[in-house]
Amino acid sequence: xxxxxxFPPFPADNPIHPLLVVDxxxxxxxxxxxxxxxxxxxxxxxxWCLKNHGADTAVNAMFxxxxxxxxxPLADKMAFEQGDAGFSFGYKASGATLTDASGARDTTDFLxxxxxxxxxxxxxxxxxxxxxxxxxxxxxxxxxxRRAIEPNGTMLGILDERFGLPRGTLASRHRxxxxxxxxxxxxxxxxxxxxxxxxxxxxxxGARESPLAAHTDFGSLSFLHNRLGGLQDMVPGTQTxxxxxxIPGHAICNVGDALTIFSGGLLRSNLxxxxxxxxxxxxxxxxxxxxTRPGDSVRMAPLADQSAIIADAxxxxxxxxxxxxxHAPWVENMRVSNEMGANGDVWNASRGAEHEPHLx
Numbered sequence: 001x002x003x004x005x006x007f008p009p010f011p012a013d014n015p016i017h018p019l020l021v022v023d024x025x026x027x028x029x030x031x032x033x034x035x036x037x038x039x040x041x042x043x044x045x046x047x048w049c050l051k052n053h054g055a056d057t058a059v060n061a062m063f064x065x066x067x068x069x070x071x072x073p074l075a076d077k078m079a080f081e082q083g084d085a086g087f088s089f090g091y092k093a094s095g096a097t098l099t100d101a102s103g104a105r106d107t108t109d110f111l112x113x114x115x116x117x118x119x120x121x122x123x124x125x126x127x128x129x130x131x132x133x134x135x136x137x138x139x140x141x142x143x144x145x146r147r148a149i150e151p152n153g154t155m156l157g158i159l160d161e162r163f164g165l166p167r168g169t170l171a172s173r174h175r176x177x178x179x180x181x182x183x184x185x186x187x188x189x190x191x192x193x194x195x196x197x198x199x200x201x202x203x204x205x206g207a208r209e210s211p212l213a214a215h216t217d218f219g220s221l222s223f224l225h226n227r228l229g230g231l232q233d234m235v236p237g238t239q240t241x242x243x244x245x246x247i248p249g250h251a252i253c254n255v256g257d258a259l260t261i262f263s264g265g266l267l268r269s270n271l272x273x274x275x276x277x278x279x280x281x282x283x284x285x286x287x288x289x290x291x292t293r294p295g296d297s298v299r300m301a302p303l304a305d306q307s308a309i310i311a312d313a314x315x316x317x318x319x320x321x322x323x324x325x326x327h328a329p330w331v332e333n334m335r336v337s338n339e340m341g342a343n344g345d346v347w348n349a350s351r352g353a354e355h356e357p358h359l360x
Contacts, residue, residue: 066186148290217256219293296328
């Protein structure tokens with residue numbers, strides 16, 4: 001099962017990126033020391049671990065839902081595929097996206113479920129899904145999405161305060177009553193030999209294969225859960241990859257491109273990738289993430305007119321590589337469609353705030 005406890009231990013000799021552990025219960029209590037810890041993580045490290053988030057039961061049920069879906073015949077899953085027009089929700093088969101400009105294809109399956117559908121159930125907002133998802137939308141998917149929205153919303157409110165923004169500024173850009181690209185995603189990666197690392201493989205047809213490309217997330221906050229290692233973060237200010245070691249019962253959280261833009265570059269959106277470590281690579285690797293993303297109509301630009309801190313960052317050039325965009329077409333046209341493109345130029349156009357987009 002995706003949440004089995006009998007996996008090999010995380011290899012002790014792998015380079016680890018030590019992350020701050022933030023206590024969600026203390027954040028809710030407005031503990032100043034814990035808030036300072038979150039601020040340090042978001043502005044200096046990008047990734048942090050969140051404990052006491054209360055989502056473990058919902059997480060395990062979501063892993064089971066993903067496993068039941070991935071076990072379906074391919075034709076049954078492909079009936080709900082994303083397609084190639086920038087639509088993020090639905091099933092993505094292994095090999096559907098490029099992972100670099102040379103044309104290498106990915107080796108992971110995705111199941112993306114729109115928050116709009118989970119929150120509107122039993123009304124269909126964006127689309128329908130494979131039978132195991134539809135059967136569990138009310139008692140599994142919806143509860144997980146709500147459990148993920150709560151801590152992400154709390155952290156957005158705290159960031160409002162730290163930036164000196166009017167209360168509710170960031171929340172107003174992530175309203176649940178406006179359609180958005182927010183989604184829950186279950187990912188399945190194939191077993192690999194421990195010696196494979198990130199080397200390109202070839203399928204039976206001779207096509208190059210690789211894990212997902214090194215990337216930044218294009219939303220605001222990510223709420224990630226996994227049981228096996230593999231996630232690597234590029235340490236800020238370096239070109240060094242270090243593993244983010246999963247801790248049982250803890251979510252791994254990180255900032256995405258949208259918050260980088262809103263903050264004028266003060267909040268970090270760092271490159272990350274997946275390279276299963278050691279003996280853990282011999283197992284199917286499941287992960288579950290909830291992406292909080294701005295509403296579809298939200299224009300993403302630094303909030304410099306509402307925050308002196310952000311205005312100062314813009315004046316210092318922290319946002320020089322960022323450009324103002326409307327969220328929905330940015331996601332659909334640049335980040336999603338172009339990853340499915342047929343050539344390197346198209347793939348390069350899919351990159352977001354990656355500071356080293358050539359790294360794979």
